[in-house]
Amino acid sequence: MNSDLGKFASEAADLLGTRGFTCDPELLDPWLTDWRGRYHGKAVGLASPVSTSEVAAIVELCGVHGIPIVPQGGNSGMSGGATPDSSGDALILSLRRMNGVRQLDTSAMQVTCDAGVVLQTLHEAAAKHRLRFPLTLGGKGSATIGGLISTNAGGTQVLRHGTMRAQVLGLEAVMADGSVLDTLTPLKKDNRGFDLKQLLIGSEGTLGIVTAATLRLLPETSDRLVIWAGLPSLQHARRLLLHCDKIAGDALEGFEVMPAHCLTAVLDHLPDARSPLAQQHEWNVLIELVAAGNGEDLQALAENMLTEASEQEFLDDAVISANEAQADTFWLLRDSISAAERAIGPAMQHDISVPVAKMPDFVETSSPQIEKRFPGTQVAAFGHLGDGNVHFHVLAPKGAKRGEWELAEGKDISAFVHDLVTQWGGSISAEHGIGQMKRDELGRLGDPAALAIMRSVKQALDPRGLLNPGKLVPLAKTDVTA
Incomplete structure (x- = not known):
């Protein structure tokens, strides 16, 4: 470490104490690589402040020494947005120790919490008051509120409740000069110029460091049913979605699609898992219905919805969860796709969106184009059909070496996929952010x-x-x- 970086490290340690700052390589190492293992960096140290004032102080100190700052939450991002570069000049600023729920207002159905609060912890805190936070995803056990805000995360409930942007009522953030922006108090109407919190949401820590947020809550659900259906095509899934939306209305909270390949990979990956349906189907759909305590009979609604769908030939077969445990089992199959895919081998992951009505056509048209252009690859598209966002992954040919294939043919594949998405009027990033992966x-x-x-x-x-x-x-x- 050169003398200037050494001086900074010494002053940072004095400012934050031994628990708040470290240069220990063993303690730094887990946070220098992204979740996918694709990006590796170095850092001058790891700062772990416990308050907004400490964040402001360390940001100001970084300004004095010209030290770049890489904010980090749960380090579960998908685009390398929380990984430092290889120079070793940057500071990792972890918000994980800022994990307190500051206030939970049951009458206003709002919660104010620190940026380091883990999503699952927030779910549990709300549940104690018979409330819920309407955003969830597979990484809820590690993803933090600050990270979810910084990437404007989506998840499996966007269909009904919107992205993280829709959940944020107020923000607190430390800006580049160490000043603190405080818009935590939510106002229904406020015309005092720019809505600065919206500018920070989705900015990936490039404009300011989110330290706290006020979020909306909803009443807990009184009942839940999860349906697993088998269909012959994604076009049928689109028709089934429109049918379910018409019949179920606000009770329809999730609609996820996955091809046969993804389900097979999950069943191979999870030793005790089994397919919900007796026969294999080209496409599978997971549908979640919820009731908000208004006496609605979800079982009757689901049966009626599926009967009509079967009569109109939208689906081949379906099963309704018998209890909460089976509902969770259905979701486990969906949430395990990424882990199962990683176990198979390398892949190029694309988090894309196109206009909702065009998604089946896009997948059916683009998949054979890609597989023909890059022999031996296989396209696996799965995810949130209801909001026009699927995870469009291209699996490497058998025998491809992880780490090498991605940097060679993988780059050409991603460029081709992004070209196709752009031609279809879509976005190369629907919910995972840009980070360093998609910046260029x-x-x-x-x-x-x-x-x-x-x-x-x-x-x-x-x-x-x-x-x-x-x-x-x-x-x-x-x-x-x-």
């Missing part, structure tokens, strides 16, 4: 006017470029060639 692709395919505005906002709020450098905001062409 955003620069290549993004709208020039939008990119110019992003760069201007970044320059205005972080003129020295110390907040999460190299993430989200593409370099201008003049910067690339300089």
Whole structure:
């Protein structure tokens, strides 16, 4: 460590104490690699403040020394947005020790909590008051509120409740100069200029560091049913979605699709798992219905909905969960797809969206194009059909070496997929953020006017470029060639 970095490290340790700052390589190591194992970096140290004032102080100290800051929550992101580069000059700023629920207002159905609160912990805190937070995802046991806000996370309930952006009523954040922006108090109407919290949501720590949030809560559900259905095509799944939305209305909370390949991979990966249906189907759909305590008979609703769907030939077969345990088992199959896929071998993961009505056509048209252009690959598209977002993964040919294939043919595959998505009027990032994985692709395919505005906002709020450098905001062409 050079003398300047050593001086910074010494001052950071004095500021945060031994629990709040470390340079120990063994303690740093787990946080230098992203969840997918694709990005590896180095850092001058790991800061773990316990309060907003400590975050402000360490950010100010970084400004004095010119130290880049990489904010990090649960380190469960999918785009390398929380991993430092290889220079070793950056500080990892972990929010995990800021994990308190500051206030839970049952009458207003709102909760204010620190950025380091884990999503599952928030679910449990709300449940104690017969309330719920309407956003969930497979990584709920590690994903933090700050990370979910910074990436504008989606999940399996977006169909009915929207992304993280829709759940945030107020924010607290430390800006690049160490000042604290406090918009935690939610106001139904507030026309005092820009809505700055919305600017920070989805900014991936490049404009400010989220330290706390006020979030909306909903009444707990009085009943829940999960349906597993088998269908011959994604077109049938789209028709079934429209049918379920018409029949169930607000009771329809989740609608997830997965092809036969994904289910087979999960059954091979989970030793005690079994298929919910006796026969294999080309496509599987997981449907969740909830009741909000208004006396609605979910069982009758589900049976009526499925009977009509069968009569109209939207599906081949279906089963309704008999209890909570079986409902959770159905969801486990869906939530285990990524882990099962990783066990098979390397893959290029694409988190894409196109207009909802076009998604079946996109998958059915693009998949054979990709598999023909890149022999030996296999496309696996699964996820949130109801909001036009699927995880469009391209699995490597058998025998491909993890770490090598992604950097060679994998890059060409991703560029081709992103070209197709753009041609269909879609987005190369639906819910996982841009991070470092898709920054250059955003620069290549993004709208020039939008990119110019992003760069201007970044320059205005972080003129020295110390907040999460190299993430989200593409370099201008003049910067690339300089």
